[in-house]
Structure formats: structure tokens, C-alpha cells
Amino acid sequence: MNISLQNIGKRFNREWIFRHLHYEFVHGKSYAITGTNGSGKSTLLQIIAGATLHSEGEIDIKCANGSGKLVVEKVYENIAIAAPYLDLIEEMTALEFLQFHSSFKALTKPFAEILATVGLANAANKQIRYYSSGMKQRLKLAQAFFSNTTVLLLDEPTSNLDEEGIAIYQKLWSYYTTNRLVIVSSNDKVEFEKCEAVINIVDYK
Numbered sequence: 001m002n003i004s005l006q007n008i009g010k011r012f013n014r015e016w017i018f019r020h021l022h023y024e025f026v027h028g029k030s031y032a033i034t035g036t037n038g039s040g041k042s043t044l045l046q047i048i049a050g051a052t053l054h055s056e057g058e059i060d061i062k063c064a065n066g067s068g069k070l071v072v073e074k075v076y077e078n079i080a081i082a083a084p085y086l087d088l089i090e091e092m093t094a095l096e097f098l099q100f101h102s103s104f105k106a107l108t109k110p111f112a113e114i115l116a117t118v119g120l121a122n123a124a125n126k127q128i129r130y131y132s133s134g135m136k137q138r139l140k141l142a143q144a145f146f147s148n149t150t151v152l153l154l155d156e157p158t159s160n161l162d163e164e165g166i167a168i169y170q171k172l173w174s175y176y177t178t179n180r181l182v183i184v185s186s187n188d189k190v191e192f193e194k195c196e197a198v199i200n201i202v203d204y205k
């Protein structure tokens with residue numbers, strides 16, 4: 001998918017978070033959205049994901065092959081997101097969660113292989129509520145990276161991860177971002193060092 005933002009703006013009450021944002025995200029490329037804390041970078045990512053409405057402007061989403069706009073249902077099917085504010089179903093085990101997730105979006109690897117890749121094989125049948133914050137983040141990354149989608153959105157993807165977890169994230173990036181549109185919201189260069197373009201949201205205040 002190609003995602004074009006045309007004069008996008010977002011405000012809360014009377015305060016504009018950002019305005020007049022024109023940008024085109026192209027399939028197969030990777031982008032970082034940076035900015036100070038509270039500047040609106042996560043809000044912009046949520047707008048791109050369709051989770052939050054923008055206050056002005058238009059978003060144009062088209063197929064990368066030039067066949068025209070996508071219907072709303074197809075947009076959802078083609079976007080995967082991992083973010084600290086997205087909750088997991090903690091009564092489920094990791095294996096049950098991936099099985100449930102796959103009923104909405106196909107996964108690219110078998111469940112057991114996915115959990116092994118992110119270092120959760122030994123906790124596959126453990127309820128998520130007993131996971132540490134780092135283990136939960138690994139599972140969030142797993143469902144996003146291994147979803148069979150053309151768009152991957154990552155908000156502060158190494159939140160709560162230790163050095164081993166960060167190494168897993170970097171490995172996931174190396175192997176599972178090919179031929180996808182990837183957008184990362186972050187201030188940590190470790191999270192977006194491989195991105196091909198950087199947008200500073202402060203430029204649109």
C-alpha cells in the first residue's frame with residue numbers, strides 16, 4: 001500500500017497538535033516519525049492506522065500496484081501494529097493469543113516457530129497475565145511482524161525490552177520487513193536506525 005497524507009492536522013479541544021502535514025509513504029520503504037515527548041508522533045501513527053480520526057485533511061490509501069484505492073475493510077486487513085498502549089488478552093496463553101489473532105489476520109509462520117523466534121517457546125502455554133512487561137512486548141512484536149500484511153506500524157517497539165529483547169527486535173527487522181511499508185514512531189535511534197527517511201513531527205506545529 002501507498003499512504004498519502006494531504007494537509008493532515010489533529011487537535012484536542014482548541015489546541016492543534018500538528019497541522020498542514022503533507023507526506024507520502026511508499027510501499028517497500030521504511031520511515032521514522034520522531035519528535036519530543038507529547039509532540040504527537042504516536043497520535044500520527046494512530047491516525048495512519050485508522051485508530052484515531054484526524055481533525056482536518058485527507059488520507060489517500062492506494063494499492064502499491066497502481067490498481068486504485070482500497071476499500072476500508074482491505075485497509076484494515078493490510079495493517080499490523082505493535083504499540084505499548086495496545087492491550088493483550090491476559091487470560092489467554094501466548095499460543096491461544098496467536099491462534100485468536102490468526103482468525104483476523106493470517107500469520108506467516110507456524111505458531112510454535114513464531115514463539116521460538118521471539119524467545120517465548122518455553123512460555124507458550126503460560127497465561128499472558130503472568131508474563132513480565134518485556135515478555136508481553138515480545139509477543140506484541142511477534143503478532144505484528146508475523147502478520148501477513150503489507151504495512152507494519154511500530155510505536156516505541158523496544159519498550160520494556162532488555163538487551164536480548166532489543167537484539168530480537170533487530171533480527172525481526174532484518175528478516176521480516178522486506179517488501180513492506182514500515183513506519184516507526186520513536187525517539188530512540190536503536191528503534192529506527194535502519195529507516196530510510198525521518199519525519200520530525202515538530203516541523204508541523
